[in-house]
Amino acid sequence: MLKKIVLPTLLLALAVACQQGQKRPKGEGINRDTTHYTKEEYIAEAMDSNLVVAFLDHHAEFAPYRESILDFYRKRDFHFAWIDSAGLTEQAGGFMNMMRQDEATGIRDSSLDKSAALRLYDSLSAEGSELNRKDLLYRITEISLTGQFFDYAQKTWGGMTSDNSKDLEWFIPRKKINVESLLDSVIRYPKTAIATNEPVNRQYKLLRDELQRLAKLAKDNPVLDSIRIEKKKTYKSGDSSNVIAAVKKRLQMYGDFKDSDTTSRFTPQLDSALRNFQARFGQKEDGVIRESTVASLNRPLEHYMQQILLNMERIRWVPVEVNTDYLLVNIPEFRLHAYEDGKLAWSCNVVVGTQGNSTVIFSKDLKYVVFSPYWNVPPGILRKEVLPGIRKSGKAYLARHNMEMSGSGNSISIRQKPGPSNSLGKVKFLFPNEYNIYLHDTPSKGLFNETKRSFSHGCIRVSEPKKLAEWVLRKDSSWTTAKIDAAMNANKEKYVTVKEKIPVxxxxxxxxxxxxxxxxxxxxxxxxxxxxxxLLFGK
Structure with a gap:
């Protein structure tokens, strides 16, 4: 039966390695650890530890996981994990099915070659009744499945390397996956599906479900992307047009328009559906059919499916779950979200950096709330804006902007004094970092009403600064609403240390x-x- 396997050379090499009983470095296969499993939990048969070592010697693709794979088998005294007295286990079949259907995971890693493991699994499935666990095919399939699980788990649930994410200007620390523990859990508890153990944030699973929904929509409507909505004017409630009928049909497919109506009349139900669609796409929520709305409706489904895949990759990098209080600013959304014990408490609009002064992607812990802050003018703004203003208007510029200057020559520093016109407003929130980015109030409130809010020099302006201050200090009974309000309007800078850790x-x-x-x-x-x-699609 073994002659049917596609890898005869490898099998022969492994067989020879085992027969020769090669000496191995201390700490490899020969050292056993039988303290983690009881005898009742073992499958009756065990492998020669040298076989595992020889397999890893011939499979460079599993080199990053070599010690973890050996440790996994040591802890089970080199007994089988994927094979029992009846042959391949349910867990093995579930893992193979997951790999075969991984389009929904968005993996586009050419180094993740699943073909060998799948071929071995299929061969053993077809011939299992004629083989026993002493046959080499069983043992090679067993080790191959374990190596493949480590590789697949790291790339599917961990994502691309941390070096790549830094090249993409992502400086939030990456999560770490204990694949050995995950595999151990999957093997030990047969009734637990692999999917329930996935070490990924809940958002990953939600996006994967949406990806599958859009894929089905594309399959069921093959001509959808070829039909474009032609718009020559703006349409609103009460209007009639063939464009309105086309918009209704598209919104029905996307799930925003629940009504079965496909007439050309602009109805109140369509108005509600449009507002829901506009909210989902970050557009002005006014129920009007305009250019931006039609452009979003006309984009191919593939565009949105790829956008989901990109964000699934990012979500592979973040913590599986955060059960503490924390703040999240999502730059493309222009929103700040406050979470209590891992659950969303409230949100508000923010203004982030312009494309030329982009806000950095990172995380730190909130340390201070600063009421009535000074604004120390950053070097770039000092050089490009403030110093030219002083050269033109002299001290009048400083007085007009409520600023004060110290130093001379090349060592000039300028700061804006506390007050209603201060660029940081009445309060700022510091989470010390090398990027000099923080959250703050602003006297320029009008920009919060804009749909796209990238106007700052990099720091993040908050539309509800008082509410944020109250939220941050809510567990400190000495900071009442009245006291916070007074501190914000005192025109005298005051630092308050945040007592409990709040990640930002x-x-x-x-x-x-x-x-x-x-x-x-x-x-x-x-x-x-x-x-x-x-990186993911080669585009």
Whole structure:
């Protein structure tokens, strides 16, 4: 039977290696650890430890996981994990099915070659009744499945390497996956599906479900992307047009328009559906058919499916679950979200950096709330804006902007004094970092009403600063609403140390499922999607 396997040379090499009983470095296959499993948990047969070592010697693709694979088998005294007295286990079949259907995971890694493991599994499935666990095919398939699980788990649930994510200007620390523990759990508890053990954030699974939904929509409507909505004017409630009928049909397919009506009349139901669609795409929510709305409706489904895949990759990098209080700023969404014990408490609009002064993607812990802050003018703004203003108007410029100057020559520093016109407003929130980025109030409130809000020099302006201050200090009974209000208007700088750890995540997600279960999309404001797509799709 073995002659049917596609890898005869490898099998022969492994057989010879085992027969010769090669000496191995201390700490490899010969050292056993039988303290983690009881005898009842073992499958009756065990492998020669040298076989595992020889297999890994011939499979460079599993080199990054070599010690973890050996450790996994040591802890089970080199007994089988994927094969029992009846042959291949249910867990082995579930893992193979997952690999065969991994289009929904968005993996585009050429180094993840699943073909060998799948061929071995299929061969053993076909011939298993005629083989026993002493046959080499059983043992090679066993080790291959374990190596493949480590490789697949790291790339499917861990994502591309951390070096690549840094090249993409992502500086939030990457999560770490204990694949050995995950595999151990999958093997030990047969009734537990692999999917329930996936070490990924809940958003990953939600996006994967949406990806599958869009894939089915594309399959069921093969001509959908070839039908474009032609719009020559703006349409609103009460209008009639063939364009309106086309918009209704498209919104029905996307799930925004629940009514079966396909007439050309602009109805109140269509108005509601349009507002829901516009909210999902970060557009002005006014129920009007305009150019931006039609452009979003006309984009091919493949565009949105790839956008989901890009964000699934990013979500592979983030913590599986955060059960503490934390703040999340999603740059493309222009929103800040406050979480309590891992659950969304409230959100507000923010203004982020322009494309030329982009806000950095990173995370730090919130340390201070600063009431009535000074604004120390950054070097770039000092050089490009403030010093030219002083040269033109002299001290009048400083007085007009409520600023004070110290130093001389090349060592000039300028700061703006606390007050209603201060560029940082009445409060700022510091999470010390090397990028000099923080959250702050602003006297320029009008920009929060804009749909796209990338106007700052890199720091993040918050539309509800008082509410944020109250939220951050809510567990400190000495900071009442009245005291916070007084500190914000005291025109005297005051630092308050935050007593409990509050992580701040500055993230970049252009597709996600919101708290209402709606699939959202946003524009790629800094071009990060484009860079990531080049790595994942070669585009």
């Amino acid at each position: 995540f500055i993230g970049y997600f252009t597709a996600w499922v919101d708290s209402q279960g709606r699939l959202n999309f946003r524009d790629d404001v800094y071009g990060h999607d484009k860079k990531l797509a080049a």
